[in-house]
Structure formats: structure tokens, C-alpha cells
Amino acid sequence: MKRAMLRAVSAAAVLALAAAVPAAAQPNFSKYVALGDSYGAGFGAGCLVARHQAFSGPNILARQLGLDFQQPTISDPGIPTCNALLSLVPSVSFGPISGKTGVPTNALLARPYDNLSVPGFKIADVSDTTSGGLADVVLRGKGSALNQALSLNPTFITMTIVGNDILTAPGAGFLLDGVTATPLALFTAKYNAVAAALKANGRTGVFLGTGDVQQLPLLTAIKPVVTDATGTPVLVGGQPIPLLGPGNAKYPCPGGAPACPLPAGTLVTLGANAPQAALGGKSLLGVGFGIPCAVAPTLPQCGKPLPDGSFTPPATVNVGVLLYPDEVQAIDDRIKAMNDVIKAAAAANGFTYFDTYGFGRDHGTTGFDFGGIHISRDFVTGGFFSFGDAVHLSNIGYTIFVDALIQFVNSAYGTSVPRPDVSSALFTPDVPAPGTTGILPVDTSLYFTEDSWRAFFEEFTPPDPSFKIVLPASADPETIDRAPVVRVPPRRREP
């Protein structure tokens, strides 16, 4: 009897507590507009193209809401030209599917697009940028994304600015405000300003937080230990052999040695495996950088360290391929700080906050299973990320991501937006439309090409686009000190 009473009282308390928690305002989905970056645009495989845009998060969400939702669709072979897997054997290689680019197919829409996500956009671009690169395709000279969004008088908004303000840091191998990341103060000011501009009576939506970069193939595909051709760690005495790095201030090499084993927790970027012309078409690892000579004495650069990133004033970014544990921690701390800003901005302006970082952490190692089909973050074979793309999602990945977002919306707002059909992404081959390909001669490179590496910094540019990006290779493969300087134009500003 006592137990029954206790249960009754407990149940009543739970109900009372639930009633006391103020539910988020019931959203009005009648006019939905999306602001964002490449993740919001459905960018993948190095391009924006209709067959990917159909699976953009905003488009799927709008479809589930039953809305007319206009996007800046682009025909095959995409802008820039899409990549595809060209071969698995004898080596894994990716390359462009054509020598041409696609064209906008919805450019005559008189009003602004409902999906105003622009690949490459940082938070400042949402309010400040009106042209350049893919912004020309999306914004069409009609003003900033923010102003166009407001002109549509939306009732529900998603803002998917999830990484461009920080992604240059892991790509270049170091975090330096104003060089590889947007300073937190500037990020805070810009985010708050955009959020405040979006605030309106009866309007709500979701601000998506910055993701966990440690879940990206950019940082997970290469193990920080010596591996064999299949990627399996080589063991000596049952222990893996760490790759070599130059050390840094926090983890200096003993006795000032030029190279020493990477400490546990160090991440190696895909750049270490990118074949470079300056290395005779081989990668840093391929010629022996980072590999102890005791393991591979025949490699010409064995025993030499993989490069860490640095900045040479006034404007040279020396790209590295290592993130030492303190750098990993610093980037992680910054992302969390950025997410605190986003969360606060959402709460202050009538929006809710979606924890993109937590989503990545929760599923990064376990992946996803649908009816016995396993989807993982594994590069090339996992299915979650697109062809040869170290950062952007595949159609499958975007669908799974927006499924989580929809479940979050339903939970946050008490709505019942139907979940999307993941099977349509799982079983729809992501191949170019017939007649739109013309695959160029195969670039027989392994995994991540030099072009892919450069394209990364075109997508994720330093805060100052005039900075020079220097890849860690040399005309003289004996040393990486005299690396060639590559000036990377801000491609998104050139259609």
C-alpha cells in the first residue's frame, strides 16, 4: 500500500514537474528559411549540385513539413566540378567527374531562395557578404543572406553555421586567432548581431552548434602510428610505433632532438597522406616523413618529423599535418566556447540550440545502423561522408543528420514532424546525371590529393583571405623547410 502510494505521489510529482517546465513556443512552420554554410547547402564531394542539394538538411526538413522550398539548384557536374571515386585498385583515387562545371537551374526565381546557405560562410558572412564565389549563385546580388532571409518574413529559421570559423585550424595544424580561426570576441559579436536581427514575435527556429572536428575524416583517417598497407598498426613487442613529429612548446623533443615520437592523443591530418607534386607525386608519409628508420630504412626521408603548422608574419600560413594534444584541446575548448555563444544567442532571441558537437560525439565511434546496414564515419567506405571529402557529408550523412535534427525539433517543441526516409539516401546511387560526366585522366593518388588539400583551404579560408597558404612540401624532397608558397584565391568568391 505504501509502495503504491509512493508510486502515485512520484507520478504526480513528475507530471507536475513536467507541467512546470515551460515548453518552447509552438513553432509556426508556414514559412521556413535556412541560413547556413556548406552543411546547410548540401555541399559534398567538393561541389554544390542538385543531386546533393536534394538531400540538404533544410530541404529534407522542408519536405517533411510539406513546404514549397526553393533552393539554388545547380546541374551536374556541379560548381565547382564534383569529385567522384575513380578507382579502388591499385590505389584509392578521386578526381573530378568532368572538365566542365554545372549551371544554376533555378536562377530565375524572382524571390530569394528559401535555402540561403552558402558554402564557406562564416558567421560574419551571413550579414556582411553579398557576393563572391558560390555566394553569387545563392544570393544573386540581392543583398546579404540575412537581409534576404528577413525579406521572406520567415516564421521558422535554421542557422547552420557549424564550422568555418574554426576549421582552418585543424586543417593547418594550429590554432591562432585571426589566422586559422575567427577570434572568439568577433565570433560572439557577429553571432549575437545576426541572432538579434532574426528575433521577431512569432518566429522561432534552431541554431545549430559547431561540430566536433575530431569526428571528421580529416583527423581520423590517418592513425598517429606506423601502419601497413591495409592501415593496420604495425606492432613491435605488441606495441604500436608512434609516428615522429618535431615536438612543440608543450611536448618538446628530449634533448632538442629534431624528431621524436608523437605523444598519445596527437592527431594527424589527411594532408600527411596527400601526394604532392613537389614530392614526386608521393605523400609525406610515402617518402618517410614521420616514420622511424628502424621500421622503414629504405624510405628516403625516414626519421624526419612530420611538419607541425605555424604562422610566419605577416601573412604566411605554414600548413602542418599534426595537432599535438594541447592543440587538440585548444581547438576543442574553442569549439565549446563558440557553442556557448550560440546557445546563449539562441536562448536570448527565441530560438533553440541543437548540439551538433554532441551528435558527433555520440555517434562518431559507433556509427549508425538501419535494418542491418552499418554507416560509419570511415573515410571512403563508411558512407557518412561524401566521396573523398574529409569534412562534408554524403546524401546518406545529411539525411541521418537531419533525422536527428527533426527528432530534436519534435522534442524541443512538442511537434510531430515526420522523420525522413533514410532508405531513399541509402539506396539511391549518388552518380551524375547521364551525359554530364567526362572524367579526366585518372589522378592515381591515394586518398587525399594535393588538389583536395588545397581545395580544403579554399573552402575553409583564413579570416584574412590574403594570407598565403604553404603546403609542407619542397622542390627539394630532402627538406621541407623550403616549402613552395601557394596563394589560394578565395574560390567561393569566384563562380
Add this chain to the structure above:
Amino acid sequence: MTRPRRVRFRRVSVFLAAVILLSAAPAFPSGFQINTHGARAMGMGLAFAAVADDPSAIFFNPAGLGWQKHFEAEIGSSFITKVEGEFEGANPYPGLGREEKEHKSTYTLPTFYGVAPLTSEINFGLGIFEQYGLAFRWDNAEVFTGSDATTPVSPSSFSGRFVSQNAVIQSVDINPVFSFQPIPAFAFAVGADVRFSKVQLERNSAVINPFTNSVVDVAHIKLNSDLTDNHGWGWNAGILIRPVPQFSIGAAYRSKIKIDYEGTAKFDQRFTGNAQLDGIVASQLPKGEHPVQTAIDFPESVNLGAAIGLPAQWTVSLEGDWTKWERFKSLDIVFPDLTGRDLHRQQNWENSWAYRVGVEKKWSLWALRFGYYRDNTPQPVSNAGPILADNDRDAYTIGVGYNTPRWGVEISDLYLKFKKLDATRESQDNFFGTYKEAANIFAFSLRMSF
């Protein structure tokens, strides 16, 4: 030391094969437990623990043998036909509008019972039946192989094929029992139960085709064990109290039986049409047959019943059956010589009850019976999937019998209607949708008394 014993079991199984036509049964009773092992009992909604007055008492309550004073033999069979087995998909997988059908066919479950009075108080009985069985097979389960890398998987292929295309459990119980009736109003019985069993599981394996970033079938995996090599032991017991001819109460118990299965696994490649991908798959796919191991804890059960005789030769029987399904915690399939291919599937079933009522009206040698029962599923909704989707069900039965002192014949029919299973919100396989199932079971038995 073990070899002679195995030979003996092989001989027994050959005998069994000659006596009965073994076949798997669909999982229509609760979980994969089957109780339709007597036409007379089935006509009374299987509320037979307190009646138990024919040779099928060996299965329903062996203490009932105490009142059977002649050599008797009964053969029979039930025929289970799936009349409805449909699945409607939901998002996110396999998607709204996706429809699948369970394979419909008729499954035969033969039974044999023999009773031999040894003394005026002690009887011996032998029963052969299949108490546990499962055949959950889907139409269009085999896969379309495609002709090239860009050909989508045929929409006619079963969308759950990467979880299970065909799940089969077969078993044969050989159940010798002894009953003892120390006083006319009371009897009890104890028996041994050896269960031979086999399992078979089939499914396809999927990978992401990295050329198309879409799912393709790359292998068909078939796990199979041999009936004669896998067995387990248990016991059963029963008591029946009949203080006056018009009233009886009975209880029957069957112990758990654990069977450790050893079988073989075979991996057959399914070609995608992409030579590079197919080559890589071929290089990684296990060749030939490989040993595989699993185990099933078949649960213990308790049946409690009461029966009362009313004027004009009416009998009403009530029963509650409890099964300790919580023993079925997980399905673990281990490949001893292959790494990374073990399967561990949480089951987390719950103990279940079935409530039964049966009525019999006799006219001289004829009898007409009706019954109803409600059988609650032990399977959590989240565990339902292509390998087995079970739910609460209602059963309605009718039966007719003609019995002389020397022989008798019984026929009965049972219609089983499952509650619609809504797995649109929770599924551990992430295979969402609704299941609708119904079945019909026809049974007959012939009894000879010597």
C-alpha cells in the same frame, strides 16, 4: 567417451524422422513456444492442465496419466497456416510505403503419445512433439544481384534482408514420463525431456559502394546446425487433484533446457557488377564453411488449471500458463575462427502469461468444444524485427470429437489474431513499421486403446 553417445542419438533421430515429418512452425504461440499438441486440448483453448484425460496429457499435464488404465496410443498433427503476415514500413527505415510479406505456407507439427500401465498405480508414457519452433521467413528474401554498380537494388527485395531473411528453430522433444496415483483422487508424474534442435539463420550483408555512395548487397550468409548434433536435457512434472469426478485442479511444470548449438556458416558472394569492389569483397569474404556456435535457453513454464463438470455433460476448464521468457536475454552467434563477425543481439524478453478458457459439451460418444485464450507476448516492442515480430494475440477455437472406449478421433480448429504490432517508434534494428499477423491451425488426432 562421447562418440558412442552421439551415435546413439543419431539412431534416435533416424527413428524420429521415420515416425514423424519434422517441420518448423511459425512463431504463432507466445514467443516461439508451441502448445497445439493435442486436437482435443486445442478445441478447448488449450485449457487442458486440469482435464488431461487422454494420452496428450503427457504434454499438458502428465499426472493425468494416472487415470488412464489401458494401453493407449495417439497420433496426430496440427497444421499451421499463416493467413496474414504483412509489414508496412515507416521512416526512417525502411521508409513509408514500403510493404513486405511474410512467407505463407502450411507447417506440419506431428505428435505421438503412448501410455502403458505398469501397475495399478504407476503408468508409463512417452510423448514426441515439438514444443519450440520458429519459422520466420519473408517473401522476396533473396536478393537481386544487379548488373552494374549503378543499378539500384530491386524494389522487390526484402528491405529487412540485412537483419534476417529466414530464421528457423526446429526441435523434437522425446518425453518419457512416469505417473503415480497413490489414491484415486490424486496423481503426480515426473518425466525426462530430451530436446533435439537445430537453428538456421539467413541474411545478406551490405556495404556502401564507394563508387555510388549507396548500399549494395555483397554476401549471403547462411548459418545452419544439424538436428542430431545439438540437444539438451530437462524434466517435467505434474500433479492432478480430482477430489470428486466433477472437479479437478492441475499443475504442470517443464524445466528450462539449454542447448549449445554447433553448426556451420557459409558466405556466398553477391556480385555488385563493379569488378573492383567485387574483387575487394572477394578478397575479404571467408571462403568455404566455418564453424559457428550459439546457444538458446529454452525457458521453464508452469501451467495452472481448474476444471469443473456441470450438469448435462458440460465441462468448463480454466488455465493460466506462465513462461519464464526472461531467460532469453540475448542471441549470441560466435564464429570461433573468424574475427569481427560475431553477432550479439540483445533480446531482453519478459516473462509472460497466457489465460485460457475451454468448454466441452458431450452427447454420448460425440463432443463439441469451444475455447478462447489470450496469450501475451514476452517480446519487447523494440526487439521486434525481421528475425521475429511477436505480439499479444487472441485465439478462438472449436473442436469436435467422437470417442468409443477402443478408439477416438478428434478434429479442431484455432484462429489466431495478433494485435497489430506498432514498431514505428522503437526498434533495436532501426527497422520501423507495423506488423499484422493472423494464423489458422487445424489439428486432428487418432486414439487407439488396447
